[in-house]
Structures are given as structure tokens and as C-alpha cells.
Amino acid sequence: MPKLTDDELGDLLRDTFADHEHLADHPPEATKRHRIAPVLLAAAAVLAVLAGALYGVSRVGAADPAPPAATPTPTRTASDDALIWTASIETLLRSVKPGSGAWRSVIVVDQSDDGTNHFPKGPPISADQQEMMTYLMRRIAPLQFREKLSPAPPTCQDNRVGVVLISEMVDKGDHVEVRVNLFHDCNHGSNATYRVEHRGPSWVVTATVSSTSASW
């Protein structure tokens, strides 16, 4: 394969940066930290006290800011996220039998711009991630993606159609937790929170943290 030109590398870098912007927008829940502005105000208060206390005390040079407490540093990539979602969705789909036969279609709702219908906003799922998930799930169910829950998918007309919502990942350091909701067969719903771990080349569900199912 020919090496990339400077222009092609520039485009790749722009795409790469754009691809990772969401990391600044969606901090992992378990490691979500203080917002900066309140900390700045607190720092100002501390500085004011320190300034008073140290008044008249001569110092040589300024000390570096105190190192913040160490926190786990997530290094997941977009591909990892797609693998984690796929593993979680597959696990829930395998635990629920569709009305008859195999899943005809499973609609994954990307709620990143929605967050309505009493469900929290979900993570953004890029076109490449959708492509990857669709490929990985091809033997379980054909996946479709849509941005909103409404209009209601046809789970009443077709009991082999499922609707899936996925949560933001909660980073637990050595593993992540993902909640998956599945609606199917008109009035059936199941949800589960899975522990997903990095094993070898991929990610696998290693435990069910919680699960419920209901009919209405």
C-alpha cells in the first residue's frame, strides 16, 4: 500500500482529532471529576488565605502546582467502545428469545442527541462504529441504527423486531459497566447492566451486575 501523502495525513489527523472530541464531552461516570470553574473559585479562596498567611515571607521561585491525585486513565478507542457495546447487546439478545425464530431486526437507538422518553442520553455512535457493530452482530441479528425512539418501531406488528438502547459506559478502572435496554414483542422489556472486560484481542462480558425484565 502506498504511503500517505502530507495532505492525506492532514485529513487523517483532522478526522482523528474530531473522532476524539467526544472524550472531552462525555467523561466516564465513575471517574467524572470536578468541573474546572468551581475548582478555580476554590483555588482562588485558598490562594487568598495562603497569600495572607505567607505575607512577608520571602520565597525563592514559585513552586509547581501540587500534583492532583492519581486517577485511572482510560485509553479506550472508538473501536473498543464499539466492541464493548456489541458484546453487551449480544449478551442481552442471547438471553431473550424473540417471539418466534431468530431476530429479524434489532434497532439500536443512538440517543446522544435525544435523551427523551425517560431514558438518559446515550453515547454517540459514529458511522464507523455502527458499521463495525453491524458486521460483528451479523450472525445474531441485522442491526439498524436510528437517532430517535419515535416513531415507535414495529415491535407490535413484528415480534421478531427488537429495540435496544445503550447507556454511557461507566469506567471502573479495570473494567467497564454498560447498561442495555431491550424492548420487544410489543409490551416486553428487559434490561441488564454488564461488566465488560478487556480479554485478549477483544472485550467480553464477564458478569451481569443487575438485570430486570417486565411486561405491561
Next chain:
Amino acid sequence: MTSLDDVVRSTEHRLLRLALMLSGSRHNAEDLVQSVLARAHRQWERIGGLEHPEAYLRTMVVNEYLGWRRLLKNREVPLAEPIERPADFDLGARQAQRDATWRLLTRLPRKQRAVLVLRYYEDLADSDIAEILGVSPATVRSNAARALATLRDHLSAEEAN
């Protein structure tokens, strides 16, 4: 004079994104921006009187990143080994290439990475980048050329493997 609160409110997110692109992780980015804002608070009488205090804060973030020895010694994101993928399916060539690029960026010398971020994320001209980094435009161009060459070689090697 613009108030620090107003500038923080309007630029915090943008600074955080810039710091993320430079440092490679949200946590390091937050630490970078916090350090910068704490220093900016102490110097606000001077910074707040500038015509573009936001641009000054951006320069402070870049310089904080370049001078952050602690980040290098103790807090640098551990370099992830290339993730091995099952070979029986195509994971999406473009996505894989972007993931590889993100990993490779963490291996570049920081000044080279800063040049790439300022040029391809902030879309700044080399002359503006030179001003931020306090170097000549020729130095910016040579840093960019070396960084692109490194990325090109490593991406090519990864694809070959």
C-alpha cells in the same frame, strides 16, 4: 477589563478540548486546564486587559503542556499496545487508521504533537503556531515534517503487519 469568570465560561470547553488533543486523556487535560486557570487567576490583572485573553489562555495551555515535566515522568498516559483484533472480519479500515493515529500521536515528542494539534485541530497558520511556541515558522515546518514522517512510517508499518 474582561472578567476571568466570563472568559472561563466561554472558553473552558474549548481549552479542555485543546488540552485533550495535546495530552491524550481527559484527566490530564483537566489537570492542564486547571493549572493554567489557577495561574491565570493570579495574573488576571494583566491578562484580562489584553485584547484577546482567550488566545493568551490557549497559548498558556500549550506551554503548560510543553513544560509539564510531571506529566512526562509520572502521569503520561501509558502507551497502549496496538490492540489485536480478530482477523476474520474487517473492523473498518478508516476507524482502525484513526485509532492507530491517536496511539501514535502519544509517542511523538511533545513539540511535534503540539504543532500537529495547532495546525490540524486548531487550524492555525504556521506563523501563528510559531508565535504561540516562540519559535520561527521554519522550525514549525520542520517539526511538522518530522511528525508527519513518523506517522507515515508507523502507519505504513502497522498496515503491513
